[in-house]
Amino acid sequence: MISTQNLCKKYGKNIVVNGLNLNVRQGTVYGIVGENGAGKTTALSMLVTLTTPSSGKAYINGFEVTHEPVGVRRSIGYMPDAFGVFDDIRCEEYLLFYADCYKVPRDVARRRCDEYLEWVGLTEKRDAYVNTLSRGMQQRLEVARCLMHDPPVLLLDEPASGLDPRSRIELRSVLQRLKEMGKTILMTSHILTELVEVADEIGIMRAGEMMAVASVNVLKNHTTAYRTLHIVGTGPRASFEAALRGDAHVLNYHLQKDYVEVFYGGTVDQQACLLDSLIRHGVSVRQFFEHETNVEELFLRLTDTSMAEDWLKQKAVVTS
């Protein structure tokens, strides 16, 4: 439903999106997570035909973004990261105005307006001015607005940004309903756990490139497969390093004064070999314990450049 092939965007010499290959299947939710400046908004801007790609191809609902922009625009509902509505317009007028822009017949538009206001929980706000709504309500109104022309594809740029925990939960249930309606959704976020709640697949973007792609199920499994070992002991630094470097399952480590934190990809039996090796190298180990790596931590480790490089080198990228 959404696919890109080697999609690139350059501003001068600055490559902002570099060789993006996406494939979002119909009826699924794909989340792009990345820190500020990763290129998420630029990628979405190309998909929604607001920015022309420098090279590569992108298709939405079978329409190519550069040559068939009208087909693309009819197929999508786009929610930008900044809320841009007219201040002095009421919620109902706002939705009907957008329906008119898409030439939706008035009776259909009224029906959709009632239906969508209800399921984003804003029926009572029908006559309220949009600038009197809370940020969470405005985000939900935006979702309703995206649906007025019944597009099969939704592109949501940081829909949960700036929302309090309660509004995030409300938005999450709205996204779940969109999924149940069979919409294909591409959304972005800074927060991985937020995407894990709704997405089927997640891509981690950094400096314009997709560093890793994971199915959410696989990612959840990896949170138990990869763990952090906390080792407290004394001994020469060289002894620690010799043992850690000699273990193929040590993906990365941070050596502190009295302890070392190890990001570890081996089994429990293999951990025992690491402990053994530390002792053989002359480390006096006082504590050796593990804690599961949560999704957020896994993400942070993946987006740590040196870690990501090691990770990719060792082909430990999570794949379905």
Ligand SMILES: Nc1ncnc2c1ncn2[C@@H]1O[C@H](COP(=O)(O)OP(=O)(O)OP(=O)(O)O)[C@@H](O)[C@H]1O
């Ligand atoms: N019109 C432009 N001209 C030049 N550089 C741009 C332009 N638009 C974006 N950039 C640069 O492209 C890079 C990626 O920006 P982009 O907004 O796509 O990132 P992002 O991942 O969406 O970040 P954020 O989470 O902060 O919105 C940034 O370095 C930004 O400065």
